[in-house]
Amino acid sequence: MEHRRRQHSERLTRARRAGIATAGIAGLVVPLAVSLATAAPAQAASCTTSTGPYQKKVEKFLGRPVDGKQSAADCKATRAFQAKHGITPTIGYAGPVTWGVMDLMNKQKAAGKTPDKAKKCPTNKGRIACVDLTRQLSWIQDGKKLVYGPVPVRTGRDGYETRTGLKKIYWKHKNHVSTIYDVPMPYSQFFDGGQAFHSANLSMWNPPGSHGCVNMTSKDAAAYWSRLKTGDDVYVYGRKPGT
Structure with missing residues (x-):
């Protein structure tokens, strides 16, 4: 009798272990299936058929x-x-x-060759770089004479706005690299804290904007570099759309 009870107990133990093992395998299989489904690459965005509001x-x-x-x-x-x-x-x-x-x-485009038609940039400072945040335009003038531009620029995004007011170029560094963002800033001309004119390798209409600097194409940044010097005035006014 005792022998039969011992055999019965051993059979129950083996059944429990088998059940645990089966459950363990099932537990591994389900997460693996979920993991594979999650890891599947998303399909490329397709062309919409929806008519937009604009x-x-x-x-x-x-x-x-x-x-x-x-x-x-x-x-x-x-x-x-x-x-x-x-x-x-x-x-x-x-x-x-x-x-x-x-x-x-x-x-x-409508600004043409008269970007300061509204007379918002000072004309009594001699050579000055003007930055209109509202139209995302910049140009260099000497008194009332247009020296260079206007050119499209990309200024600070919401939370990193390019600060307005009258400033001066205080430091130029042709091959500057940002110590904050570790990105190249060629033709840097600093005029307010860490904010500077410099070239950027992307579209000037790429939203939402910079971290406060005035981005330009390489061609325009090089032209600003050759035409401006330390001590020259910079006037920033207006408000970038979306800030």
């Missing part, structure tokens, strides 16, 4: 037929514009960010 304006800007209806050709042209200027998501949607960049370009 459809007609975007179509007009891009030289497309203005009918206010999204088409495959409209989407392709809009996506190309978005990709060129770093606007995301790049799905061809005629939304507020895309139109905001286009509208800014229109305003910059």
Whole structure:
């Protein structure tokens, strides 16, 4: 009798161990399936068929037929514009960010060769670099004479606004590298704390903006470098859209 009880007990023990092992394997299998599903690469964003709130304006800007209806050709042209200027998501949607960049370009173009038509930049300082945050434009003038520009610039984003007011260039460093962000800042000309004119290797219409510096193309930054010197005035005014 005792022998039979011992055999029965051993069979129960083996059954429990088998159950635990099975449960353990199941517990491993389920997370693995979830893990594989999570790790699957996301599909590339496709071209949207939705008509955006600025459809007609975007179509007009891009030289497309203005009918206010999204088409495959409209989407392709809009996506190309978005990709060129770093606007995301790049799905061809005629939304507020895309139109905001286009509208800014229109305003910059309208400035022509008279960027200081409103007489907001001082004309009694001699040579001065002007920065209009509202239109994201900069130029150099000497009195009332336009010396260089206007050129599109990319100024500080929300939370890192380029500070307004009258300033002076106090330090120039041609091959500067940011000690904060560890990024190159060629043709740096500092005028307010860590804020400076310098070139940036991206579109000047790439949203949302810099960390406070006035970004320029390499061509324009080099031109500013050769035309400005330490002690020259810089005047920043206006307000960047979105800040």
